[in-house]
Amino acid sequence: MDLNTVTEIRDARHPAPWRPGDAWLGGGTYLFSEPQPHLRRLVDLSRTGWTPVHRHPDGALEIAATCTIATLSRYAKTLPDPAAPLFEQCCRAFLASFKIWNMATVGGNLCNALPAGPMTSLTAALDGECLLLAQDGTRRRRPVTGFVTGAGRKDLAEGELLRSVTLPARSLACRTAFRQASLYGLGRSGVLVIGALDPLDGSLAVTVTASTVRPVRLWFPLPPTAAALRAAIGSAVADDEWFDDIHGLPAWRRHMTFRYAEEIRRELGEAAR
Template identity: 75%
Template structure:
């Protein structure tokens, strides 16, 4: 879609004062998908030269905000990353064409802050941490689970830039379980729950996304029973936090969240006890 209010496209390597109406441009798959009447200038990140994916010295993974979904999918995962299947499961949750895969970025998906954003699901479930850069040159780190605070709402300050997401090595060695539901075959996720079992202390983490307006995480230091999981989900998710749109009513999303949480509990904890 043509953005007929945009007056200028600037290279992000050129430092300039942030102005009202500015917007960061990554892959542009969202920006050019619908009218953006408030945007006057696009700051293009495509020439920043950031390494898309980098294994950190301690065995974690740094994902540049400009990394595309295709690059994340193709990246060779080390054999010791037990959580490796989760990457492809979340990439496939886009249910998008190859054109989108080759343009859409991980950072753009997070910064849209949509409940069904599968890169939010992936990086939150693996305890990812966002590195944010301010216009004044400062930096701060925010867990992905705290980065999105509502449907389309993030903790970004005006002009602040998501530089990267770092996933710790410990999370990459977790056993994971993935559950997703949509109202129709090629539809947007209506509920997406991911479980991760810590390889060192056995903590079970459940990350609820898509059904809720923000990521919600539950941690169980000892293997929980069905009642404990149900009570935890009931307590953690306020009734008004179940998302309501054409892709699913809150009651259905709530039902699927409880169902998936219990399925994941059984998959990751009961097998361990055998």
């Protein structure tokens, strides 16, 4: 879709004062998908030259906001870590054509803050941390579970930029389990639950996305009982935090979340034993 109110595209490599009507341009798959009458200038990140995925000496994985879904998928195939299969599972959870897959970015998916955003699911489940850059150069870090605060809401100030997401080495060493549900084949996720079992201490993290308005990550020092897991989810998700749209009613999303969480508890609990 043409954005006929945009009068300028600025290269992000050349800083200039942020002004009303500005927006960051990554892959553009959301910006150009619907009218944006409030926009006047796009700040293009495509030439920043950020390394899409970088492995730190301590084993942590830093994913640039400009990394495309296709690039992340290809990179994940080379990962030797136990959590590597989860990357492809989440990349494939996109409701997207090959064109979108090759243009959509990890940062864009996170900043859209849609409940069904699979990059939110992936990075929240692996205890990811966002690096945010303000216009004055100030840096701050937020866990993904605190960055996405609701449906379409994120902890991002005016002009602030999501630079990257870092996944700790310990999370990459986890054995994972993945469950996803949609109301129709190849449809948008209505429920997505991920479990991550830590091989070092036997702890279990269960992350709920798509069915809730924000990512919910629950950590247990040991795999819990079925009753304890159900109680923890019920306590963590308020009644009005079960997402409600055309892709699924709250009651269905809640039911499937409990069902999948229990399946994951059994699968990874048996692995722990």
